[in-house]
Amino acid sequence: MPLRLATWNINSVRLRIGLVEKLVREHRIDVLCLQETKCPDDKFPMSDVRKLGFEHVALHGQKGYHGVATFSRFPFVTTARERFADKDDARHLATTFAAGPLEGVTVHNFYVPAGGDEPDPIVNPKFAHKLQFLSELTDWSTRIADTGRRIMVGDLNIAPDPSDVWNHKQLLKIVSHTPVETEGLDAMREAGRWVDTVRSHVPHPEKLYSWWSYRAADWEAVDRGRRLDHIWASADVAARTTGVETLRFARSWERPSDHVPVIVDIV
């Protein structure tokens, strides 16, 4: 049986720990990477996580905002909590597996800044911050490009291709799909020799989304989604992926996150 690794922007882990349980039990998740936990480490619902069978837990949280967490059935060591773009935001967590199917593989769990509404770094410091974060991710990717056995997952807050958004032309000036962002993400992927494992299994131009705004009255009927959540891997690990799932129906779970889980199977 392949290992199942999931990434999910949970938008408050304490509010939605029940949905985490549903995901893990119904989809046999072995490694789970969460973003936007919005939870300080000392308030994390650890006993619930242990009850789900995750003996190995790494946290990088802060009060109120951001926050990432990685759980696993297989042992790992936490190898980094890097800071980017001159801020101490909790947006990265690296874990390196010590045993199991991912032995020797490092999983990087990221929550990239959303960037605010106005796609102009001059007037919008949040967008400037996002672009700086992206630039530093490209440098970081360049530094590890010659190494194998790595996975990068998370909410990258960019939908890179026309088939990753409901309307390419209409979103060109909307933060998450502007050319400076999509080209930046492409540059980063190439710098790190990352393989977009989701698109390896669900090729363009098939539409694929992982996020739908809370603001739409009927998200499913309108279906104005974006693919903001990603699973990338070095070529050696990408070659071991046997399939991916994007759990669109999770957007209809009770009191849902605005993002849905994305899952990859690895042998």
Next chain:
DNA sequence: ATGGTCGAAGGTCGA
């Protein structure tokens, strides 16, 4: 063209 909804914190901000 506009405004629409969430969550955590908590006397708003970030998404």
